[in-house]
Amino acid sequence: MTVLKDVSGGVALWRRIADAIRLDIVGGKLAEGDRLPTEAVLAERFSANRHTVRRALAVLAQDGVVGAEQGRGTFVRNARRLSYPIGKRTRFREGLKGQASSLTSVSLSNRLENATAAVAKALDIRSASKVVRLEGMSLADGVSISRSTTWLPYRRFPDFAERIARFASTTETFASYGIEDYARASTRISARHADVEETKLLGLAPGAILLVSEAVDVDAEGVPISYALSRFPAERMELVV
Amino acid sequence: MTVLKDVSGGVALWRRIADAIRLDIVGGKLAEGDRLPTEAVLAERFSANRHTVRRALAVLAQDGVVGAEQGRGTFVRNARRLSYPIGKRTRFREGLKGQASSLTSVSLSNRLENATAAVAKALDIRSASKVVRLEGMSLADGVSISRSTTWLPYRRFPDFAERIARFASTTETFASYGIEDYARASTRISARHADVEETKLLGLAPGAILLVSEAVDVDAEGVPISYALSRFPAERMELVV
DNA sequence: ATGGATTTGTCCGTATGTATA
DNA sequence: CTATACATACGGACAAATCCA
Numbered sequence: 001m002t003v004l005k006d007v008s009g010g011v012a013l014w015r016r017i018a019d020a021i022r023l024d025i026v027g028g029k030l031a032e033g034d035r036l037p038t039e040a041v042l043a044e045r046f047s048a049n050r051h052t053v054r055r056a057l058a059v060l061a062q063d064g065v066v067g068a069e070q071g072r073g074t075f076v077r078n079a080r081r082l083s084y085p086i087g088k089r090t091r092f093r094e095g096l097k098g099q100a101s102s103l104t105s106v107s108l109s110n111r112l113e114n115a116t117a118a119v120a121k122a123l124d125i126r127s128a129s130k131v132v133r134l135e136g137m138s139l140a141d142g143v144s145i146s147r148s149t150t151w152l153p154y155r156r157f158p159d160f161a162e163r164i165a166r167f168a169s170t171t172e173t174f175a176s177y178g179i180e181d182y183a184r185a186s187t188r189i190s191a192r193h194a195d196v197e198e199t200k201l202l203g204l205a206p207g208a209i210l211l212v213s214e215a216v217d218v219d220a221e222g223v224p225i226s227y228a229l230s231r232f233p234a235e236r237m238e239l240v241v
Numbered sequence: 242m243t244v245l246k247d248v249s250g251g252v253a254l255w256r257r258i259a260d261a262i263r264l265d266i267v268g269g270k271l272a273e274g275d276r277l278p279t280e281a282v283l284a285e286r287f288s289a290n291r292h293t294v295r296r297a298l299a300v301l302a303q304d305g306v307v308g309a310e311q312g313r314g315t316f317v318r319n320a321r322r323l324s325y326p327i328g329k330r331t332r333f334r335e336g337l338k339g340q341a342s343s344l345t346s347v348s349l350s351n352r353l354e355n356a357t358a359a360v361a362k363a364l365d366i367r368s369a370s371k372v373v374r375l376e377g378m379s380l381a382d383g384v385s386i387s388r389s390t391t392w393l394p395y396r397r398f399p400d401f402a403e404r405i406a407r408f409a410s411t412t413e414t415f416a417s418y419g420i421e422d423y424a425r426a427s428t429r430i431s432a433r434h435a436d437v438e439e440t441k442l443l444g445l446a447p448g449a450i451l452l453v454s455e456a457v458d459v460d461a462e463g464v465p466i467s468y469a470l471s472r473f474p475a476e477r478m479e480l481v482v
Numbered sequence: 483a484t485g486g487a488t489t490t491g492t493c494c495g496t497a498t499g500t501a502t503a
Numbered sequence: 504c505t506a507t508a509c510a511t512a513c514g515g516a517c518a519a520a521t522c523c524a
Binding site: 253254255289290291292293296310311312313314 | 510511512513514519520521522
Binding site for chain 2: 046240
């Protein structure tokens with residue numbers, strides 16, 4: 001087997017520095033308007049060359065997170081990140097209401113397919129039985145904040161795609177099937193790098209980190225009605241339990 | 242401002258491919274013993290050169306996740322990942338019990354400090370009032386699975402560090418202060434790259450992704466008793482709500 | 483047992499990105 | 504801005520191991 005003597009882990013130093021500074025900002029250690037340490041100090045702190053720090057700051061500046069001013073220093077510009085609440089009654093639109101002035105959901109595609117083992121298990125149906133698969137994404141104030149794939153049992157929701165296109169709301173669409181209330185049965189959260197498709201759709205830099213949530217919703221009787229795999233850019237969203 | 246025409250985002254392609262394959266494995270799409278698609282197929286799927294795919298596979302092989310066999314293919318070796326359940330009554334040791342045969346917590350350091358704005362807000366105390374700060378990490382079966390920083394109000398828990406060293410259990414230590422039960426008030430989850438210190442302590446490759454949880458625990462009366470910032474390697478742990 | 487197809491392993495070279503000084 | 508060293512990514516060619524008709 002090839003011997004790997006790699007120590008960089010495939011993530012450039014400037015990227016790790018940019019992430020660390022961004023975290024200080026969205027995490028509250030640095031407030032809006034604060035001046036960052038000088039490039040020389042940052043270089044010392046991260047054991048990096050000043051050019052490498054400049055590269056990190058340039059990326060953050062392009063994102064609007066910081067702004068450099070000649071002779072004065074680099075300042076925090078925008079420290080906002082959206083919070084997505086997860087609980088028993090998790091509703092996408094309600095959860096983000098008040099955090100963004102506009103919130104749009106885009107349906108990318110839908111199709112019928114046979115449930116994979118994972119999907120069947122989540123929905124508690126026979127493997128390879130028919131499921132409706134929906135691909136979508138959503139934007140807050142024009143910025144994409146999530147990419148999601150949803151599976152529903154075909155037997156119960158044969159025309160879910162058509163109905164959600166009409167109602168533009170998951171809650172109302174379920175209501176049209178007589179499901180007045182539904183609850184979150186489980187949410188599994190992991191994280192990984194965005195793939196090529198997600199990178200393009202969400203307008204992210206390749207290598208951006210995604211929070212991945214696998215959620216199963218159940219009706220009032222506890223029967224699974226949907227299995228959703230949602231991907232949120234970690235730099236724009238956090239999940240709150 | 243410098244114009245950036247970067248398209249790699251600072252994360253190497255082989256790293257993104259390795260992450261994607263690893264996710265398929267720990268996520269259950271590929272089971273232990275399964276054969277991966279051939280290098281040529283993977284290269285096609287990720288729009289990459291076969292050499293780049295080989296680099297990704299070599300890293301996964303070194304981690305013991307896959308193993309390549311000349312002439313036969315590459316196979317899934319080890320698909321395990323721990324799940325950490327988060328809920329109203331979140332207990333670290335209980336949550337992981339049964340998933341690992343040994344579970345050890347290491348206390349790295351502790352000190353007294355003045356609460357920062359973020360810590361004061363979380364614990365609902367006056368800014369700059371005294372807090373106990375604990376640094377620790379934990380291992381499951383000898384593999385490090387978390388790095389955590391915990392703050393507690395000094396007024397109520399002046400000798401928390403000494404007591405937890407004696408009891409080796411958060412639940413029992415709280416009990417020694419007369420707190421028979423406590424509950425999780427909120428958990429905020431985000432993700433980022435590991436910094437240098439975390440990389441070393443957790444034995445990760447630089448650039449590894451961490452799931453970051455900020456949790457506030459409260460006593461029976463709803464008064465905050467601790468604020469913990471835990472970091473879990475996304476490749477080893479997932480959070481389940 | 484042989485040949486050919488498949489699949490991983492190794493070698494060559496070239497261009498660009500990363501990081502330091 | 505220069506220069507240097509190394510990592511990343513691509514492309515092609517061929518060897519070595521495995522499998523199957």
